[in-house]
Amino acid sequence: MTPPPAEWQRLDPRMLLIYPVKELVRFLPALIALFIAGSAANGSGEWWQVLGIAVPVALGVLRYVTTGYRITSGRIELRRGLLNRHVLSTPLDRVRTVDITAPPVHRLLGLTSVRIGTGTTSGGDEDRIDLDGLPVAQARRLRADLLHLDAEESSPTPGAYAVLEFDPAWVRFAPLTSTGLVIAAGVLGVAAQGLNTVNGFERLHPERLADDAAQWSIWVAVPLALVGLAVLVSALSIGGYVVSNWGFRLTHTDAGRGGAWHLTRGLLTTRETTLDDARVRGVSVGEPLGLRLAGGGRAWAIVTGLEQDTSGSALLVPPAPRAVVHRAAGAVLGSVAPLDAALTGHGPRARTRRYTRAVGPAVLLLVLVLALVPLADAPLWAPVLVALGVPVAVALAADRTRALGHALVAGHVVVRSGSLNRRRDALETDGVIGWNLRATWFQRRAGLGTLVATTSGGRQAVTALDVPEAMAIGLAHSAHPHLIGQFLVESPAQAPTSA
Amino acid sequence: MQLREPSQRVSPKARLMWASVAAVEGLFATVALAVAGPVTGWLPVPWWAVALLALVSVAYVAVVPQWRYAVHRWEVTGTAVYTHTGWWARERRIAPMSRIQTVDHAEGAIARLFGLSTVTVTTASAAGALEIEGLDRTRALQLVDELTLMADSVPGDAT
Numbered sequence A: 001m002t003p004p005p006a007e008w009q010r011l012d013p014r015m016l017l018i019y020p021v022k023e024l025v026r027f028l029p030a031l032i033a034l035f036i037a038g039s040a041a042n043g044s045g046e047w048w049q050v051l052g053i054a055v056p057v058a059l060g061v062l063r064y065v066t067t068g069y070r071i072t073s074g075r076i077e078l079r080r081g082l083l084n085r086h087v088l089s090t091p092l093d094r095v096r097t098v099d100i101t102a103p104p105v106h107r108l109l110g111l112t113s114v115r116i117g118t119g120t121t122s123g124g125d126e127d128r129i130d131l132d133g134l135p136v137a138q139a140r141r142l143r144a145d146l147l148h149l150d151a152e153e154s155s156p157t158p159g160a161y162a163v164l165e166f167d168p169a170w171v172r173f174a175p176l177t178s179t180g181l182v183i184a185a186g187v188l189g190v191a192a193q194g195l196n197t198v199n200g201f202e203r204l205h206p207e208r209l210a211d212d213a214a215q216w217s218i219w220v221a222v223p224l225a226l227v228g229l230a231v232l233v234s235a236l237s238i239g240g241y242v243v244s245n246w247g248f249r250l251t252h253t254d255a256g257r258g259g260a261w262h263l264t265r266g267l268l269t270t271r272e273t274t275l276d277d278a279r280v281r282g283v284s285v286g287e288p289l290g291l292r293l294a295g296g297g298r299a300w301a302i303v304t305g306l307e308q309d310t311s312g313s314a315l316l317v318p319p320a321p322r323a324v325v326h327r328a329a330g331a332v333l334g335s336v337a338p339l340d341a342a343l344t345g346h347g348p349r350a351r352t353r354r355y356t357r358a359v360g361p362a363v364l365l366l367v368l369v370l371a372l373v374p375l376a377d378a379p380l381w382a383p384v385l386v387a388l389g390v391p392v393a394v395a396l397a398a399d400r401t402r403a404l405g406h407a408l409v410a411g412h413v414v415v416r417s418g419s420l421n422r423r424r425d426a427l428e429t430d431g432v433i434g435w436n437l438r439a440t441w442f443q444r445r446a447g448l449g450t451l452v453a454t455t456s457g458g459r460q461a462v463t464a465l466d467v468p469e470a471m472a473i474g475l476a477h478s479a480h481p482h483l484i485g486q487f488l489v490e491s492p493a494q495a496p497t498s499a
Numbered sequence B: 001m002q003l004r005e006p007s008q009r010v011s012p013k014a015r016l017m018w019a020s021v022a023a024v025e026g027l028f029a030t031v032a033l034a035v036a037g038p039v040t041g042w043l044p045v046p047w048w049a050v051a052l053l054a055l056v057s058v059a060y061v062a063v064v065p066q067w068r069y070a071v072h073r074w075e076v077t078g079t080a081v082y083t084h085t086g087w088w089a090r091e092r093r094i095a096p097m098s099r100i101q102t103v104d105h106a107e108g109a110i111a112r113l114f115g116l117s118t119v120t121v122t123t124a125s126a127a128g129a130l131e132i133e134g135l136d137r138t139r140a141l142q143l144v145d146e147l148t149l150m151a152d153s154v155p156g157d158a159t
Helices: A015-026 A028-041 A045-066 A104-109 A136-146 A168-176 A179-197 A206-214 A218-245 A289-293 A308-314 A322-333 A347-376 A381-387 A389-403 A441-445 A469-479 A481-485 B013-039 B047-071 B109-113 B137-152
Strands: A068-072 A075-080 A086-091 A097-102 A111-117 A129-135 A160-165 A249-253 A260-265 A270-276 A280-288 A296-303 A315-321 A405-409 A412-417 A421-428 A434-439 A448-454 A461-468 B073-076 B080-086 B090-096 B100-106 B116-123 B130-136
Touching (some): A075 A129, A097 A136, A104 A111, A111 A136, A168 A315, A179 A218, A260 A315, A289 A296, A289 A421, A315 A322, A389 A412, A434 A469, A448 A469, B013 B047, B013 B109, B013 B116, B047 B080, B100 B137, B109 B116, B116 B137, B130 B137
Antiparallel strands (some): A075 A086, A097 A270, A249 A260, A260 A270, A280 A296, A280 A421, A296 A315, A412 A421, A434 A448, A434 B090, A448 A461, B073 B080, B080 B090, B100 B116
8 A cells, every 4th residue: 555645636537438439328218309399390309309409418527627536644545526516525445345337338448337335235326425427447356455455366377276167068057047037028018009109009900919819829829929028038148148247257366464366257248246255154056947957056155244235246156057156166166065965954943834834825826726617617627626736735835845955064054945936055154244043833833943043144034944943043053152051051961853 | 943033122101102103003993984975875885894994903902012011132243243123923023233234214204202212223235224113312322322333334235
């Protein structure tokens, strides 16, 4: 660190090309209105049109001129605004993450946008330190300074080793996640909205569509529609996967105070995230049903001091083969043991609870629909359809029971649960900042409880469902003997039952 | 292995406080339902539904505060805070002193009538706040001082 007080520094002048365009885009609706009004009035309208362009451009230039940053006496300061002066300042040792993103236009000009994370939970845009417009090399140097990394080694050079390199073959896992469905729903929503605004639904002639459809047999139309939907969703999810994960790279550097993980990804907009080793407290491995059946998975890091809405940047491994996920996540944890060690099951009572909770509602629904057949003249196929739900519920319950488990391996609390969305969380015992043991009346009657290890990263908690109470307390006790030990009493000769 | 109960109970007046809060809420809900339903005829709600809600409210006021009082306990040791709360769903929470971030002291409108306060101890996790409801005001203030002092004496940023 250099003692003389630093001067305010401007962002890169090339931002003069970007800011005015951004402002123009922001003013676009107003501009369109202005041009329509102008051409209708013709004559003096031209002046307004010139003004309509000039004002946003001037605003963009002003924004560049009034934005400055400096690092001085252990603080990083960002000032902006002409009339409303706004100075953000934060101590350097509070800086926890530095994200470097580069949208396509920035990349063309060799620029990046740097976001400095201090782990604050106040999510306001005003309180963020965003340096939008630094040359790539300068951004990397700044990151190295802020995180006390060696400048030479913050770019992938000797000293850094890659744990994970993107393989285009992983794209095959993209359609197996729910991401595609989400994108498809979004696209359909926007399309419907767009059609609606231009009165497209009237022009589509719904009655003609219905007539056309009526000529098709339902046995042809429904499968055809389903196949079409599947193709569309797959295409969208592959697109989304490629755009956000292309070039995914996970590297580790040993430089500075204890090393850090670097994540780089993105096809159009590239993102670089740096996670301090000391802040990575664990890993979550997600295996949604589709991925699991295809032998895949994905992983996130549990990182303290990441803002919650940026938790996406802690994605360690995009959907990829299980072996790849385990290797990378194991490297981050320092041991693969928490990921593949056998877990202690939660016993017969937890199993009973899984079955009652899954099969119970399905059976209840079936009984209700069955009762409706004679009472309300419901069609006979309705109960048949509902009856199909019962075996599905049984399968779900069986799978959920298989998933339940916990262990304390290599200094990590490991917990697994879920079927459609199975997750295995491994959290350092040192990252656990509290224990909650919750039990409803039903759970107490079965001698079970839900054990929650709270943490300040990721989802804020790691939850073990329906653990026999003695087992739950045993787990917390072996993780934190001094903390839990003081509140223990010996129960009258009741050995914990395991399954 | 079993956890023992925390050593301290909350103030006996807490029962009255919980009962009052529940009574006010129950009364409000019943009157609102009666007005929206049978009185103005705005919603098709029969009188027996209103009576049922009133009955449930009365039962809740009579039973739940007692039940809660039997469960709610707390304890502060040199290294940890330990609470037990709830009635139907019960929750025991243990937080190490070294991970405490803030200690809040709050008094609700009804709690003030009874001279009671709530002390909330938060950690860096959104899932980990410990709440001790229904403490005598003097006891609560004393507890806040004690906790602030103890949490301060432990170094680190508690994440």
